Amino acid sequence: MDFLSRLFRDSGSKEAAVERLRLVLVHDRAQVSPGLLETLKEELIQVISKYMDIDEKGMVVQLNSSDQRATLMANIPVRRVKR
Amino acid sequence: MSGKSIVVTSGKGGVGKTTTVANIGTGLALRGKRVVLLDADIGLRNLDVVMGLENRIVFDLVAVCEKKCKIRQALIKDKRFENLYLIPAAQTREKDAVTPAQMKELCDELRKEFDYIIIDCPAGIEQGFKNAVAGADEAIVVTTPEVSAVRDADRIIGLLQANELYEPRLVINRIRPEMVRKGDMMDIEDVNDILAISLLGVIPDDEMIIISTNKGEPAVMDKNSRAGEAYRNVVARLEGEDVPIMSLDNNHSVFQRIKRWIGM
Numbered sequence: 001m002d003f004l005s006r007l008f009r010d011s012g013s014k015e016a017a018v019e020r021l022r023l024v025l026v027h028d029r030a031q032v033s034p035g036l037l038e039t040l041k042e043e044l045i046q047v048i049s050k051y052m053d054i055d056e057k058g059m060v061v062q063l064n065s066s067d068q069r070a071t072l073m074a075n076i077p078v079r080r081v082k083r
Numbered sequence: 084m085s086g087k088s089i090v091v092t093s094g095k096g097g098v099g100k101t102t103t104v105a106n107i108g109t110g111l112a113l114r115g116k117r118v119v120l121l122d123a124d125i126g127l128r129n130l131d132v133v134m135g136l137e138n139r140i141v142f143d144l145v146a147v148c149e150k151k152c153k154i155r156q157a158l159i160k161d162k163r164f165e166n167l168y169l170i171p172a173a174q175t176r177e178k179d180a181v182t183p184a185q186m187k188e189l190c191d192e193l194r195k196e197f198d199y200i201i202i203d204c205p206a207g208i209e210q211g212f213k214n215a216v217a218g219a220d221e222a223i224v225v226t227t228p229e230v231s232a233v234r235d236a237d238r239i240i241g242l243l244q245a246n247e248l249y250e251p252r253l254v255i256n257r258i259r260p261e262m263v264r265k266g267d268m269m270d271i272e273d274v275n276d277i278l279a280i281s282l283l284g285v286i287p288d289d290e291m292i293i294i295s296t297n298k299g300e301p302a303v304m305d306k307n308s309r310a311g312e313a314y315r316n317v318v319a320r321l322e323g324e325d326v327p328i329m330s331l332d333n334n335h336s337v338f339q340r341i342k343r344w345i346g347m
Contacts, residue, residue: 012266017230018273024230025237025277 026063030070037061044074053079086117088190088200089321090219092243094235096206098227099256102292102301104203105133106311107223109301110318112167116198119158121189122172123215124205125180131171135162135299145173148185154192163304168197179210183217190218208242216243222251223283228258228269236278252283254317259288260331271328284317285328286310 027033041061048054055077064071091104101124108120122130125145131137142157147170154170161167173180193200204215216222222243226236236253243251255274262268271285289310295302302311303318316326 014263014266014269014273017269018277021230021233021277024234028234028238029241 022065026065026070029065030063032063032070037063044076048076050082052081055079086194086197086199087221088194088202088219089221089223090123090202090204090216090248091223091225092204092212092215092239093206093225093232094208094239095226095232098225098232099286099292100206100225101129101133101203102296103223103225103254103256103286103314104130104201105301106303106314107318107321108167108199108201109134109161109164110303110314111199111201111321112161112164113303113315114318114322115166117166117196118199118201119168119170119193119197121170121193121200121202123181123186123202123211125172125176125211125214126174127205128172128174130169130203131159132299133296134169134301136169136171137299140171143171143173144189145176145180147189148181154189163300172203181214183213186214186217188218208238212242213246216246216248219248222248223254224251224278224280225254225256226274226278227256228263228274233269233274233277240278240280251280253278253280254284254286255282256286257288258285258331263331282328283320284313285331286313286317287331 041059044061045054045056045059058077060073060075062073064073091100091107093100104120108118111118120130120134122128122144124130128143131140136159139159142152144157146152147154147157157170158168159171161169190200190202200218202215202219205211224236224239224243226232240251253275255271258271259268263270271282275282287309289302289308291302291305291308292310295305295308295311302308303314305311313329316329319326
């Protein structure tokens with residue numbers, strides 16, 4: 001089993017550690033809690049819904065980091081534009 | 084003579100701050116430097132036992148800061164090195180028994196007598212932390228390759244910078260090469276990438292540390308200890324020498340690598 005697991009490298013738990021750390025540190029550094037992000041997301045939905053019909057379930061709002069800097073990433077699938 | 088004061092901190096408890104202070108201090112003394120170790124962890128005194136000096140304490144840090152004794156009276160001379168001293172923390176008092184201004188004043192006095200003042204910072208980010216960093220010229224951040232420890236180290240780095248300690252250096256403690264190899268522990272590069280400060284040293288997990296702490300003799304004195312060797316390298320780097328990070332793998336032969344690769 002050890003041999004097999006070695007063939008599929010990234011199977012160790014370290015990848016999970018690095019990924020979780022990166023995410024938690026983006027929030028720590030920017031002092032943005034997951035709760036604040038959730039509130040922001042709900043308000044975004046309200047505003048955008050005035051103009052567009054959006055897929056709320058498919059919507060992603062998250063903080064990312066690049067070069068020690070936080071960036072807000074929002075991916076909002078649009079079903080149709082209201083006229 | 085004007086010495087340098089270095090605070091050793093981590094945020095999270097139990098990552099090896101006190102052990103690091105004891106080993107760096109003893110390592111510097113081994114090189115003939117005049118060193119004083121300052122235990123700022125008031126209420127949870129431990130540096131004395133790690134150094135094996137617990138039986139010699141009369142005065143402590145709080146007594147010095149409250150001017151109930153002279154600095155000289157609170158300096159405990161090490162058993163092994165005559166150029167190494169300890170000022171122990173008070174055991175019975177609260178963390179706010181001392182102020183940052185008092186710590187700064189004490190460090191300024193000690194700087195006249197010693198080449199190095201190594202300050203053992205308590206865990207946490209409250210008053211004890213503020214006291215410990217107040218008199219420091221430089222900072223060392225100790226972490227282990229775990230999510231919680233690295234997260235706290237990141238927080239501490241931010242707080243150090245807010246206290247004008249802009250270039251803290253990193254010690255990654257208790258690396259287990261075997262687990263790193265299996266992909267079950269973050270390696271030096273992972274931790275270093277995330278924290279993005281300069282790397283002062285990497286200490287392998289070593290049972291000798293427990294044995295040396297049992298005896299009250301810092302591992303840096305032990306020629307056979309891997310962690311001791313790693314601490315000697317840290318000390319050399321503090322002294323400005325360019326020492327490469329040592330390889331953490333014990334066996335290098337091709338045969339052993341193949342054996343390991345197929346999981347034997």
